[in-house]
Amino acid sequence: MIEDGLWRRVDVAHLAVLRELAEHGSVTAVARATALSPSAVSQQLKVLQRRLGVVLVERAGRGVRLTDAGRALAGIAASVSTALATAEADWQRYRGGVGGTVRLATFHSAGELLVPGLLDRMAQHPGVVLETVDEDVLQDDFAGLTADYDVVVAHRSDDVVPPRRDGLEVRLLLREPLDVALPLDHPLAGRDRVTPADVIDEDWIAPPPEFPIDRVLTALAAQAGRPVRVVRRTTHLPLTEKLVARGHGIALLPRHTTRDRAEGRLALVPLADLRAGRVVEALMRPDRAARRSVQVVLEALVAEAASYA
Amino acid sequence: MIEDGLWRRVDVAHLAVLRELAEHGSVTAVARATALSPSAVSQQLKVLQRRLGVVLVERAGRGVRLTDAGRALAGIAASVSTALATAEADWQRYRGGVGGTVRLATFHSAGELLVPGLLDRMAQHPGVVLETVDEDVLQDDFAGLTADYDVVVAHRSDDVVPPRRDGLEVRLLLREPLDVALPLDHPLAGRDRVTPADVIDEDWIAPPPEFPIDRVLTALAAQAGRPVRVVRRTTHLPLTEKLVARGHGIALLPRHTTRDRAEGRLALVPLADLRAGRVVEALMRPDRAARRSVQVVLEALVAEAASYA
């Protein structure tokens, strides 16, 4: 027998906390993200469980873990958040104005490429405050950033299956081929394309093996039939460009990002016989994507990215 | 410039009150419906307006009226209520049990026909408490009852455009032809159908002119070319049946409802050359329709009605 009105006393704020817990994984992390004390978060969870008469959270070692019921309710809470955000967006649409703070995470090269133009475009919406933060993480970790940021600009190589991003809104920003970067005085610099065989015996500068670009390099080696010789590994693209320009090696670099920054100081030559590129996209939680201010930022971001295609 | 976080402080309870105001039309009525004092309702509205910085309600004579903004927000509030009810239903589905109180309004004859069997069927769901109330109103007023009841069983004649019921969920229960009810010893009682011309010169018993059945009588008169002679007007169907059975006149009566009650005491003969019938349907507000307990009741109601088709 189920008592009537149990759910009536459930507060949407409590549901939101549960949902954040599902994404952040610890009470302390939720407290940080919500500007509350850990005790407050813990109390909210306790109240929620008492009102529903169900165990949602259990201790696991030093931290906590959601029970099955907790996970289920967290999923429901996510849809509630989305509905609430949609309602707010409808209201803002009715009122005409757009306002609020949007937190945007970019990896370095995308920030360099897109943020200046994005800020120019956002000048049309003085009510929207845009906070941009650089976060360079591995390909699979971008999704996790959506717990902390409204919009996450992520990249992945386009030859593999996309990493898991269940329940996230995804918007394509840029499809960016990887070109071979050569010093201007290199024999191949004038070519309109090069094959893997042309470049396999050069000295290469590449990122660490976990990064998408390096996987392309692996594919290139496979196609040429010989291993590639990597003389230096760095994740810092501007450094890579400078090294290439001075003849310390050649590299695979994203076309638009690089051209925007280093045009004229090195040559970018398309790679033949190998599909090599990376995809830049925006990731958002649905409730955040529903916010009017986020939508405005996203549209500006898409427009800015399109100007490089 | 829009300040950040205005909506954050908006309480869904406040939105719900605004929505109820849009449907009930007065602060006092909302207070009655929500078991709150009128002052509390008034204060909630005041707080909501202060937090949003918008006038939602204005005085109109002795009562209040919603502004345009108020109406817009009330519409948004309705979708929020629906989302919340859907979330609760999802949760109940996950937990397995069904519980809660469902308030059902029926007009008299439908109640007589459907409620006993409905209660039998609901015995399978002991957690659901069913309150049934008789409400006989005019055709166009059924929609208004959805503010006070979870499920409203309504009827309308099927030859006219349905009355306005914007934003309501509608579920067909019964399509019920109108037959000509005759005393058992009437000359036409043995016929398998009668035409308007056959019965136009009889003495008729009918409801008041605003009721759907009387409109059919008007159509019958138009087809026969002569006015119909109404000797008595009553909205009470059992009385009509008794009068017909004793030879005080004939009447148009809904087939299933009447047969269920008066089988063997009068004859029901289908009417030829005239599409005459009434439709019985269930009306619900979307947020109430989303509730798990309401869904259970509705399914039982549909099944019970189907047993009469």
Add this chain to the structure above:
DNA sequence: TCGATCATGAAGCGACGCTACATGGTCGAT
């Protein structure tokens, strides 16, 4: 014009949720 009806304001009270601080449990490093 009077009484009924409706909305709103003021005062007081209770519930709720937060912070600050203390406690107990768990893991990693030495």
Add this chain to the structure above:
DNA sequence: ATCGACCATGTAGCGTCGCTTCATGATCGA
């Protein structure tokens, strides 16, 4: 194995919020 760092939770105290009760003002119908 021990210590220290970290994490979650319980307790005490306090401020805020929303409700009820009562009073007031406005409007409509008889």
